[in-house]
Every structure is written in C-alpha cells, then in structure tokens.
Amino acid sequence: MTDSERNGMGALLLGIDAGCLSVFDRLSAEGVIPNLRSLLEAGATAPLESQIPPWTPSAWPSMFTGVNPGKHGVYGFTGFDGYDFHVVRGDDVRAHRLWTLLDHHDRSSVVVNVPVTHPPDEIDGAIVPGFIGPEDPPCHPEGVLEDVREAIGPYRVYPRYARGDDSLSDAEKIDEYRTLVGMRGDAFRYLADRFEPDFGFLQFQKTDTVFHEFDGEWERVKRVYAAVDEQIGAVLEACDPRQVFVASDHGMGRYEKPEFRVNAFLEDAGYLETTLGGKGMPTWNLMRGDLRDGERAAEWEPSPAERIAAALAGVGLTTHRMGTALERLGLAEFAKAHAPDGVVRTGNEQVDFPNSTAYVRARTELGVRLNVDGRDPAGTIPRDEYEDVRAQLIRELESVTAPDGEPVFQTVAPREEFFEGPYTDRAVDIVTIPTDFQHFLSAQPSEEYFVETTEPWNHKLEGVFVASGDGIDESRPLADAHLFDVAPTILAALDVPYSDRMDGRVLPIVDAAEPASMSYPEYAASERTTVDSVVENRLEDLGYVE
Incomplete structure (x- = not known):
C-alpha cells in the first residue's frame, strides 16, 4: 500500500x-x-x-x-x-x-x-x-x-x-x-x-x-x-x-439468581480462616497516600483510627455491630459519611489469607486461589499435595447447588484450561464460572451462602x-x-x-x-x-x- x-x-x-x-x-x-x-x-x-x-x-x-x-x-x-x-x-x-x-x-x-x-x-x-x-x-x-x-x-x-x-x-x-x-x-x-x-x-x-x-x-x-x-x-x-x-x-x-458468597462456603468446608482485627479485604483506595506520592507500594498499614477499629473488632465489637446500634439511634448515615473507609474494613470480619488453604481474593477474577508452600509467603499446602488439594476442592465446588437445586457453577476447572503463557502463574488456581452467569460471586466473608444479589x-x-x-x-x-x-x-x-x-x-x-x-x-x-x-x-x- x-x-x-x-x-x-x-x-x-x-x-x-x-x-x-x-x-x-x-x-x-x-x-x-x-x-x-x-x-x-x-x-x-x-x-x-x-x-x-x-x-x-x-x-x-x-x-x-x-x-x-x-x-x-x-x-x-x-x-x-x-x-x-x-x-x-x-x-x-x-x-x-x-x-x-x-x-x-x-x-x-x-x-x-x-x-x-x-x-x-x-x-x-x-x-x-x-x-x-x-x-x-x-x-x-x-x-x-x-x-x-x-x-x-x-x-x-x-x-x-x-x-x-x-x-x-x-x-x-x-x-x-x-x-x-x-x-x-x-x-x-x-x-x-x-x-x-x-x-x-x-x-x-x-x-x-x-x-x-x-x-x-x-x-x-x-x-x-x-x-x-x-x-x-x-x-x-x-x-x-x-x-x-x-x-x-x-x-x-x-442476574436472576441469588449472590453466592464463595468464601463462606470455603470457611465451612475447612479451607478458609477468618480474622478480626486485620488489615481488611483488598481494595485500592486504602493506599491513597502512597498513590498520591506516586509510589506503587506493596503494603498498606492502618492509621491509628483503623488500628483502634481493628482492636475493637478483635474483642467482638465490629463496625457492623456498631453500625446496627447507630442505626437504631438514627446516626448511621452520619457515621458512614465521616468514618474513613479503612475503619470499616479493619473493623469487620476478614479473610485470614496467610492462615487459609484456599480463598477468593477478588470477586471479578472468577476463581479461587490456593495458599501454596514455597510459592506464597506463608503457604499452607505442601507443593507435592497441590494437585490433590486442587482436585478435591474442584469436586467440592462442582457439587454446590443453589436454593433451586441447580448447580451454582457450570464450570469449575484448573486455570490451565483457560490460560496459557508466561503469566499463567498470576491467575487464580481454580476457575469458577457461574451457571449462565446468573449468580453474582462475592468474596465477602458471611454466615450465609446465598443472599439477594447486590448487582442485579x-x-x-x-x-x-x-x-x-x-x-x-x-x-x-x-x-x-x-x-x-x-x-x-x-x-x-x-x-x-x-x-x-x-x-x-x-x-x-x-x-x-x-x-x-x-x-x-x-x-x-x-x-x-x-x-x-x-x-x-x-x-x-x-x-x-x-
């Protein structure tokens, strides 16, 4: 041309x-x-x-x-x-x-x-x-x-x-x-x-x-x-x-069917530990100071207020419970408007990632990560048991059914079935695809498996x-x-x-x-x-x- x-x-x-x-x-x-x-x-x-x-x-x-x-x-x-x-x-x-x-x-x-x-x-x-x-x-x-x-x-x-x-x-x-x-x-x-x-x-x-x-x-x-x-x-x-x-x-x-909280299932199945008083679930807004300075920090450290919230959560006084009390007093909206995001996160139940075997880190990844010795900083799964643990968890996830009796997942598979290349190790270990994309997947710890979907x-x-x-x-x-x-x-x-x-x-x-x-x-x-x-x-x- x-x-x-x-x-x-x-x-x-x-x-x-x-x-x-x-x-x-x-x-x-x-x-x-x-x-x-x-x-x-x-x-x-x-x-x-x-x-x-x-x-x-x-x-x-x-x-x-x-x-x-x-x-x-x-x-x-x-x-x-x-x-x-x-x-x-x-x-x-x-x-x-x-x-x-x-x-x-x-x-x-x-x-x-x-x-x-x-x-x-x-x-x-x-x-x-x-x-x-x-x-x-x-x-x-x-x-x-x-x-x-x-x-x-x-x-x-x-x-x-x-x-x-x-x-x-x-x-x-x-x-x-x-x-x-x-x-x-x-x-x-x-x-x-x-x-x-x-x-x-x-x-x-x-x-x-x-x-x-x-x-x-x-x-x-x-x-x-x-x-x-x-x-x-x-x-x-x-x-x-x-x-x-x-x-x-x-x-x-x-999404016509209820939201499925995968980490709640993993906790009951013995794969996941939770904690009160940690840093909270992953989110990018907690690292605002470092981002403002132009840095790509690897860690976020709680502020004094967030540490207090974490300490209170550690003795059972979570921000969820405090929010319920404030709601009864008509002060919930005021508290929500003035409490830093990190206080809410450190003051509620969170996944204890280092002490868990498997967990969902981010809901939009559509998958579960395993905590592997020698790969992850505090891995709990010996490398020679990785395939067996993954295969067992795949079978358990495949068996999960919704309240209507239908399977939650249409596909549960090793990551290699979907990803190929030099960066496959960045992917989740197990891919979880909801049936017909009708169930919204959540990473939030919860006592319930199924709740009304937060994003219909x-x-x-x-x-x-x-x-x-x-x-x-x-x-x-x-x-x-x-x-x-x-x-x-x-x-x-x-x-x-x-x-x-x-x-x-x-x-x-x-x-x-x-x-x-x-x-x-x-x-x-x-x-x-x-x-x-x-x-x-x-x-x-x-x-x-x-």
Whole structure:
C-alpha cells in the first residue's frame, strides 16, 4: 500500500463497554441509536464471545493485544504480590497493543479513553488513557491533554461525584454521564484532525457503568446510549474512516439468581480462616497516600483510627455491630459519611489469607486461589499435595447447588484450561464460572451462602462485533467470533502483519489478501511512573471491591 493510498483514517474501532445485541436490538427498536443501527445493518454483525474473566481490566487488554491473560498478565483490577496487592496499570499488560504493532509499520494511531492504557505508549500519534488511570493521566505526547482542554474545554476521565454521593440527583448524575460521553467524542475529533491517524480507537465506558450504578433502569440506559450514538455519528462524519469496527469487551444482562458468597462456603468446608482485627479485604483506595506520592507500594498499614477499629473488632465489637446500634439511634448515615473507609474494613470480619488453604481474593477474577508452600509467603499446602488439594476442592465446588437445586457453577476447572503463557502463574488456581452467569460471586466473608444479589445487572459472556467498509466482505459468516480475534482482524484489514503470539485469528470478513503473522520483538513498556491520587477510590466507587 502506497503512502497516497493511506491518506485519511484507514480504520476506526469504536469500543462500547458491555455492548451486546440484546441491548442494541431493544435500543434500535425504540429509535435511540440510529447511527449504531446503520452500522449494524450495513456491516457484518455477530455476537462476540468474551474471555474468562469477562471484566474490563482484563478483557480490554485481551482485545487490543489479541492474547489471553496468560500472555499479557492482567486478570483483574488488582495484581497480587503474595498477600499484598497493587492496582493494575498499562505497564502490567506485557504484550503488544494494536497501536504499537501499527507503529512498527509506520502507521499512526489516536487512542482515547481505552481502559488500562496508563501510562501511555510512545507512538506516532496520541493516547489519552481511560478507566483505572488517574484523573489527570500522563498522555502522549506530553502536554496533549492540556491541548485537548484548551481546544474543547474541560476533559475528565471520571464523573465529578463518587458512587453513593447523594449531593446530585439521579438525573444530574446521568447528565454528568452524558457530559463525559461528549468529552470523549470532542477529544477524539480534535486529536484525529490534528494527527490525521491511520487508526483510531475511541472507547465509551458509561454504557457499562449505567447498568451497575442504576440497576439497568431503562430510561437512564437510553439517555446514555443516545449520547454515545450522537458522538458516534459526529465522529463518523468528521473522520470518514474507510473501515469501521464496533466491539465490546463483554455483554450485559440480569442476574436472576441469588449472590453466592464463595468464601463462606470455603470457611465451612475447612479451607478458609477468618480474622478480626486485620488489615481488611483488598481494595485500592486504602493506599491513597502512597498513590498520591506516586509510589506503587506493596503494603498498606492502618492509621491509628483503623488500628483502634481493628482492636475493637478483635474483642467482638465490629463496625457492623456498631453500625446496627447507630442505626437504631438514627446516626448511621452520619457515621458512614465521616468514618474513613479503612475503619470499616479493619473493623469487620476478614479473610485470614496467610492462615487459609484456599480463598477468593477478588470477586471479578472468577476463581479461587490456593495458599501454596514455597510459592506464597506463608503457604499452607505442601507443593507435592497441590494437585490433590486442587482436585478435591474442584469436586467440592462442582457439587454446590443453589436454593433451586441447580448447580451454582457450570464450570469449575484448573486455570490451565483457560490460560496459557508466561503469566499463567498470576491467575487464580481454580476457575469458577457461574451457571449462565446468573449468580453474582462475592468474596465477602458471611454466615450465609446465598443472599439477594447486590448487582442485579452484571457481565455476560456475549458481547458484539461489527465491521463494515472497504475491503470488508459483509457476506462472509462470523460464527464463533472471539474477543481475541479483534486485534488480528483489524491489523489484517490495515494490511499489517499480526503477531504470531496472538491467540486470535483473522476473521473471514477481511479480504483474503490479509498478511500472514510475523514475529515481533518482545513488548517493552515506556518508562513512565507517575501516578495520581485520584485513582484511589475508583474501583470502590464503581462497586468492584467489597
């Protein structure tokens, strides 16, 4: 392909977090998404199978690298270092991105709001990171975020309120969602006009969050999607890409069955110990001081108030019990508003990770970790007993039934059945997939196995993929399209060889002249270390930690 043939944007990828045909069809029938509907009708459209686990911080990297988490290394919102943890960042993703492979072939990119891209790669083009990065993320090239704000006005990564904040009405919160959506489109159009990229990638996150925060309330979903569709129309008109792709990291749907608290089951089965007076369950907001200073600390130490709460919990006076008493006195809301998050965590029952045999560390990992001697700091399972213990626990988990008598899990399996690569050791030891994704899994210690689900709308495996434009054969079948196929397909459509490390394939809709794969050098992240303190509360605000 000559330089003259490459003038203008070759391919545009529109990322719709939690996008799926079941939602699109309903929105389309109500006339909410005319621009998306045109793409769906004109292009090759099919369900897109997500990965395990189908959650944002792991699934988007799998999409833009074309490899499974065992090869890129990210399985959830936090990475675990023994019993300590850190918040994942872009440099935890140890595989080439679409835009770094394009950069190898002198193709430029503009990437806006894509999760887990902080800190950004240094490429020909521009990157403005999205979710899990800080509120004012370092961008590439340096200073470009200030240029964006000068050109379009305010630009924020996150809403101007925290989840649970009652200072804004629900209508005002949705207005804020729509404002954020508008910022994404405005920023992308400005950067596309300035850099004239060969490839553009614009992601919308609020299409997912609106379901989590507002329990799928349809009128609010419609307002958010209407704003997204408006921006899609404006971007298509301004950029006029030769090829357009739409893809989601997972789907969205109702969880009709009760939440299952896996650690409660593990405790009764003799695998898990709990403690009163520890540091609390994992969450990134506890490390706010270190994050504010730009450090990636391995440990969090309680404050004096949090130590007092832990000591009181140790003699049976938990924050849960104190909260019950305060509620009777009408002081619960006041206490909740003024008590540090760490006080709540240190003052309640927690998993005693060092003294347990098996436990769930984070619910979005969809799995159980074992505490292995020689691998984990205080491992309780001898290495030569690892396989036997794991096999026994798999059998026990397979036998768990819900109150309706049906199995809780459709799959309980060793991690090797789902992950392959140099970072498989970062994964859970046992993968647990709830039946039809109808049971929400919780890591919270509890006396009950089953409770009313805390999030009635949550992630499903079936997302969406759409492709249209020059060189796209819409008549070809798209059966069994997978998340891993997105990156190699887009690269092939741009006449760029995809990596031989990729797990995905080139989907048959691309012209048969697509290039073969090639070996690229190992991915090396740019050397950037800046971290902003605003990161500290985002996971909890969005309900991803307990």
